Amino acid sequence: MRILHVDNHQHRKYGYIRVSWALKLYTGLIRAGHNVLAFSDRDVAKFEAPLGIREFGRKKTNQRLLQTVDAFQPELVVFGHCDLIDNATFAEIRRRHPGIILAACNNDPLFVPRNAANIEKRCEIADAMFVSTGPGELTRFAGNRARLWHMPNPVDPSVECADVSAIAGDDAALEADLLFCSNSRQHTERGQLVSQLREQLPEGFRFHTPGLFDQPALWGLDYDRKLARSKMGLNLNRQEGFQWYSSARIAQMAGNGLLVFTHSAAAFDDFMPQETLVYFDDERSLLARLQDFHQDDARRRHWAGNCRAFFHREINNTLFAQYIVEAATESKFSHDYVWVR
Template sequence: MRILHVAHQQLRKYGHNRVSWAQKLYFGLIRNGHCVQAFSDRDVAAFEAPLGIRDLGKKKANQRLLQTVEAFEPDLMIVGHCDIISNDTLNQARAQQPNMAIACCNNDPLFVPVNVEKIHARCDVADAMFVSTGESLLAPFSGKRAKLWHMPNPVDSSIETADTSQQDQLATDLIFCSKETAYTSRGQLVSFLKDELKTAFKDKFTFRTPGSFNEPGVWGRDYDNALANSAMGLNLNRQENFDWYSSARMAQLVGNGLLTFTHAANGFDRLMPEETLVYFTGQEELLQKIREFYHDVEKRKAWASNARTFFHQEINSTLYAQYIVEATLQQPFSHDYVWLKSNS
């Protein structure tokens, strides 16, 4: 199948970027045998603009996408986070290629109002809309052209290559990477943990917080290395209590073998087997569980290994990509996708 993948490919990062869910989707599509043409809207806009000023290249980027549709003749267009591309352009693309289906993917949270507006807008033109929040919260977007689906954040065997679940001692005991401060108070929880863990363990416990608390952020290979040298990780969303919502951080932590702590309110116990993720409801419970797994290395390794194995077997980019294709084209599902059978 010929698939046009429209997303921010981060070409101008020149390798110095964090893990991209769009890149994982691209890899998965190719592994499934599809002919995939990538179109990076932001990069094309910058390349085409006078003096490289991206905002001046938006009109040209839309024109170039239509040119690509005409030349490539895709059977399916998958559209990620690409605000530069207008709905009018997508409608023109469909007119050029009447048999082409359009899938849109949104990996951002519903507690950000502008993101809700973006999903509503894309549902007008897409045949299928994939959102990284559980289907139980997608009803407000129904009634338009797009059929609504949940999509997970997958791991990729070529990206999440570390396995710290097999190691007894690592340089970092606990890590939390983040630079986002809007729509969140999670910094208070991290500050509490830093104080309590320092009091309890003095200098024996290493808690890294790249991107916050005056600690420089880590990107690209530095980010990979930070995870590959950490035993445990915090999966703290900017807000909790959104069914099956997590930032891509969870897949990155679990996929590299870190024991991962995440809030119970998001309902991942319906998706994950027992003794994989560590759930908490409050700061005292989280602190107690961090201390428990720090002292019990074998338990930490066993739970982290269970979670890593499950993700790599059942929530990987190859299955994820094929699911998006099959759901969009309304084909029979070729796999018993765990996020479908558990979503109840």
Template sequence: MRIIHVDNHQQRKYGHTRVSWALKLYTGLVRAGHNVLAFSDRDVAAFEAPLRIRELGRKKTNLRLLQTVEAFEPDLVVIGHCDLIDNETFATIRQRHPDIVIAACNNDPLFVPTNAANIAKRCEIADAMFVSTGVDDLQIFKGKRAGLWHMPNPVDPAVETADASALAADDPRLQTDLLFCSKSHQYTERGQLVSELREHLPADFRFHTPGMFDQPTLWGRDYEHKLAASKMGLNLNRQEGYQWYSSARIAQMAGNGLLVFTHAAGRFDDFMPEETLVYFDGKDSLEARLLEFHHDDDKRRHWAARCRDFFHREINNTLYAQYIVESAMHLPYSHNYVWIK
């Protein structure tokens, strides 16, 4: 199938990139056997704009996408967080090419008002909308053009290559007992929980929090090295309680063999096997479970290895990409996707 993937492909990062779900989707589409053309709206806008001022290139970028569709003749257009592309441009694509299917993807939380508005806007023009929150919580967008689908946070076997579960606690390559990376402070009170953990965990418990408490944020290879050197990871979302919603860090940590602690309110036990993710419902239960696995290294390695194996086998980016294609195009499913209910 011929696919145009419109998103921020980070071409101007010159290698110093974030771990990007958009790039994982692109490589997953290619691995699934599709002919995929990447259209990076932010990079095109900067290239086309006077003085490289991105906003000044917005109009030209929309015209370039129309030009690209004419030349490439895709069967499917997959759109991500491409805020520089207007709905009117996708309406023009549909008018000129009524057989093209448009699938929109959004990996940000519903509790951020601007993001919920973006999802609602794309639901007006897309045929299918894929969101990293479960379908139960997507009913607020029901009644628009787009069908509503959940999409998970996938691992990429070429990105999540480390395996901390294979290392014993006394291995010198493991420099961190618990890792939590964050730089977002809006719409959240998770900083209070992190502060309380720092106060109550034993003095010799190596709890590292890049991006918080005046510590520098980690990007690119620095972040990858940190993941590979950590035993356990804390998956704190800015707000909890949304069905199957998580920051993309859940796949980054699980895929690299860290033992992942996540709030029970996310209901990941709907499709995750037992003895994979570790669930908690508050500070006391989190602290107790952290110490439990900290003092039982065989248990830590066993759970982390099972979780890593499950993510790489069942929530990898090839299956993820093919699920998006099959759902958007109303094709028979080629795999028993674990997150489908």
């Protein structure tokens, strides 16, 4: 299938890129056997704009997308967080090419009002809408054109290629017992929990928190190396309690073999096997579980290894991409996707 993938492909990062579910989707579509063309709206806007001011390139970017569709003739357009592309442009694509299918993807949380509004807007024009929150939370968007689907955070075997679960806890290669990376301050109070953990964890427990407490954030290869040198990872979302919702860090940590601690309210045990993710309900239970696994390295490695293997087998980006194609085109599923069961 010819697929046009519209998203932020980070061309202007010149290699200093963030781990991106959008790039994982792009490579997954190719691995699934499709002919895929990338259209990076932010980069095109910057290239086309007078003086390189991105917002001044918005009109031209929409024109370039229409030009690209006319030339490439995709059967499916998959688009993500491409805020510079107007719904009117997608409507014009459908007018010019009536048989085309439009699939929208959104990997941001529903508790951010601007993001919820973006999903609502895209549901008006897309044939299918894929959201990283669970289906039980998506009923608010029902009644528009788009069919509503959940999408997970996938691993890419070429990106999440480390395996900390195979390394003994006393190995000098490991520099952190627990890792939590964050540079987001809006719509969250998780910094308070991190501060309290720092105070209560035992002396000698290496809790690394890049991006917090005046520490610089990590990007690109620096972030990848940090993951590969950390035993356990803390998956704190800006807000908890939304079905199947998580920051993309859950796949980044699990896929690299870190033991992942995540809040039980997201109900990932609906499809995750036992002895994979470690769930907590509050600060007290989190502290207790952290210390239990810190003191039992064999158990840490066993659970983390199970989780890594499950993500790479069942929530990898090739299956993720093929699921989006099949759901968007209303085709029979070729795999028993664990998040659909």
